[in-house]
Amino acid sequence: MSNTDLHDxxxxxxxxxxxxxxxxxxxGQIQLHASDKRVAQNTTTIPHPLPGGVTEAFINRCLAPDxxxxxxxxxxxxxxxxxxxxVGLNRIDRNQxxxxxxxxxxxxxxxxASAAVDALVEANPQGARTIFGSVFQDNPASARVLTNCGFDxxxxxxxxxxxxxxTVPTWTYIKKLD
Numbered sequence: 001m002s003n004t005d006l007h008d009x010x011x012x013x014x015x016x017x018x019x020x021x022x023x024x025x026x027x028g029q030i031q032l033h034a035s036d037k038r039v040a041q042n043t044t045t046i047p048h049p050l051p052g053g054v055t056e057a058f059i060n061r062c063l064a065p066d067x068x069x070x071x072x073x074x075x076x077x078x079x080x081x082x083x084x085x086x087v088g089l090n091r092i093d094r095n096q097x098x099x100x101x102x103x104x105x106x107x108x109x110x111x112x113a114s115a116a117v118d119a120l121v122e123a124n125p126q127g128a129r130t131i132f133g134s135v136f137q138d139n140p141a142s143a144r145v146l147t148n149c150g151f152d153x154x155x156x157x158x159x160x161x162x163x164x165x166x167t168v169p170t171w172t173y174i175k176k177l178d
Contacts, residue, residue, distance in 0.1 A: 009070050014119035017112065019072035019087060020080060022062045026073055029083035031055040033104045040163035042139050043102055048163035070125065074103060074116045087116045089126050097128040101145070108141060114148040121149055121175060129178045134159065134170040146173040 012019040022030075033039055034055065040048035047054060062071045071088035075081070085103030092098055099120065103113045121131060133151055135142040136159075147153070151173035158167045 009072070009125065012072065012119050012123045012125070013078075014115055016076060016115050017119065018075045018078045018080070019116060019119055019123075020075055022059055022071055022073055022086070024059055024063075026083050027055050027059055030058070030073070030086070033083070033085065034102075036105060037163070038105045039102050041161065042136060042142060043100070043163065044159045044161055046102075046163055072116075072120065074112065076107075076112060085113065085116065087120050089120065089128070089131070091126060092132070095127065095129040097126050097131050099131050099133045099146075101142075113142075113145045117145055118149045121177075124177060129176065131175045131177065132172065133175075134172045136161070137169040137171055143171055143173070146175075149175070151175045 009021040011021070031050065034046050035048075035050045037048050040046040040050070061067060062069070069088050069090040071086055073083045074085040074087060076084055084107055085101065087099070087101040089097040089099055099117065101113060101117055103116070133146045134157065135146065137156075152175070153171060154174050155172050157170050157172055159170050160166070161168045
């Protein structure tokens, strides 16, 4: 498989949603949702307040041919026009990936985040043998997303949150796919 093949992203269709690669046309909706403090504070990388140019830089990284992370927008309408969140896989070494996700607060506790994670893991577009995920310990709903999708708890760590400006305790999960 060539390096180009590794970075091709296809659309993933699930019963209740579509996961599709990010496009430049998604910038407005991504900015709208990522600007929400509740979203930013539950991620390691989204700053709050969201400075100008951050969304465009994020999209540019997602579209770069040499990227290490593949990101899909969560589109519950299937129309290709709606963005309510994002889910991504970051390539690690030895056929491993790390999953990350966020969803607009209006759709928290609806099962949509679990459906998106489950669809991505089922498709396994990076051919990972193991997928890791970590969540902030003060976000048990995000931990439930991983456990709902068959991830097993493996321990505690900590990660820096750009929005919070501090290191935050995390729970780490694993899903073996082979």
